[in-house]
Amino acid sequence: MKKKVVVFSQIDLEILEKLQEKYQVSIINPKNGDVNAQILKEVKDANGLIGAGRLLNESNLSSATQLKVISSVSVGYDNYDLNYLNQQKILLCNTPHVLTESTADLAFTLLMSAARKVPSLDVWVKNGEWKRTVGVGQFGLDVHGKTLGIIGLGHIGAAIARRGFYGFNMNILYHNRKPKLEVAQSLNAEYCELNDLLKRADFIVVAVDLNAESKALISEKEFNLMQKHAVIINISRGSVIDEIALIEALKNKRIFAAGLDVYETEPLQSSELFHLDNVVTLPHIGSATTSTRKKMAELAYQNLVDVLEGKQPQYIVNKEISAIE
Template identity: 55%
Template sequence: MKKTILAFSRVSPSLLEPYKDDYEVIIISPELGDMDAQFEAAISNAHGLIGGSRRLGEAELAAAVNLEIVSSISVGYDNYDLDYLNRRGIMLTNTPDVLNETTADLALALILATARRIPELDSWTKEGNWTQTIDASQFGCDVHGKTLGIIGLGKIGEAIARRGRFGFGMTILYSGNSRKPKLEQELGARFVPQEELLSASDFVCPVVPLTDATRNLIGRKELALMGPESILINISRGPVADQDALIEALQEKTIRAAGLDVYVKEPLTNSELFNLRNVVTVPHIGSATTDTRNAMAKRALENLLAGLEGRQPRDLVHFKK
């Protein structure tokens, strides 16, 4: 009897087409109607799940009596109930490393966009306001030669630091759970307490997973330490920053600006952030390029097939019998 693969998002039918002789393949699609209803109808038969951006816990998986593995097309896995998956003995995999460079590109794009006020001045120009030579009210701030503070110098943080250091001659400060001597030597990076990083950096970029310890890592106290000329860049997870405190800081201009790819609630359809000129908002596009998403899906498929075939997946997050 064939095992069943249920693809619940971010998977091109062509990726799974070669495996239809060996597996029953079900692909959820908005073209087929309500995606939640499709998921609920198929979950009891599924041995393996592949996709991303769906909350999966006991309520969603109670009927998944055959489930062996969830292969997530993502790096973060805070939307999965790890305790429940552990109790059930269901493997969980993710796709680390594949999106490091692409996400770092976005972080630098947000740094430049906020510093030079690109979206704001694009709208200002298109609205017909450019009727004479610009003055100081349209000025931005420099990026080159400034100080970039990275909270969590993992692989994505490292990729951001390289761009800042070698592309823009920035001074690199970092904080986190451990020192990186090789990177300190290569990048001239300096390991400092988080409080010092916040007060000394022109750009602050947390690059951490969402855990109980990192939730609201950037709150009112931390934003106050940053100062009125600093800019917050968040490409990690929305709840890493206290969104209400951030809005307040942007309104009162206790920080200069923010560049955001992630939010407490997503999709973000109605927010006070939209009324602020000193914030750049993009819709969680850290990995959203064709090449990177295809690479992530292929990596997730490799993990899925390994698990279903009784091999240990390359990117096993956890598995407790």
């Protein structure tokens, strides 16, 4: 009898076809009503789950008795209740590294768009307001030769730093749980405490995981340390920045601008951010390129198959649980 896999979000069609050839597949469809009720029903006899973007915890997994693995088509895993998964000995797999360069590209897209007021000037032109030579109201900031502060020098943070150092001759500061000397040396990057970085950097990119330590890492106190021309970019998780404090800093011109791909609530349907012309708002598209999403889906598929076939997958979040029994 084929093992059962539940697909709990949209995934690549070729990957879905491969799953259907190999397993009994059930697809969660929001058009069919309450998603959590569907999940609770379908996981009763499921061996594996694959997808992204859903909150999975005891409330919708409590009926699962045979579940071995959740394979997330993502790097972040803050929407999964790790404590519950560990209690139930359910393996959680993710897809790191394959999206590093695409996400770093987007960070610089946000940085440059915010610095040069690209979205607001695009609207300004399209609204027919370009009637004479631009004035100071349309002036932006230089990026080349400035100081770039990276909060979180992981794979993505390092890729962003490389773009700044080699592409724009920027001075690199970084804050991390501990210094990363091998990475920093090639970029002439200086390790510093968070407050020092915030005071000195012209551009600040947040690239940390969301955890108890990083939640609301940047709030009113931190914004007050920044320079008035500072630009902050968030490509990590929305809750790393206190959104109310960010809005106040932008409204009061405490900082120059922000570029955001993530938010405390997603999808973001209504926000004061929408009424500010010094913020760039994107819909969580850090990895959203055709080739990167394809690679992520392929890796998630392989993680899932490995576990269901009794092999150790390449990427495990809760490594205290073995895939091999």
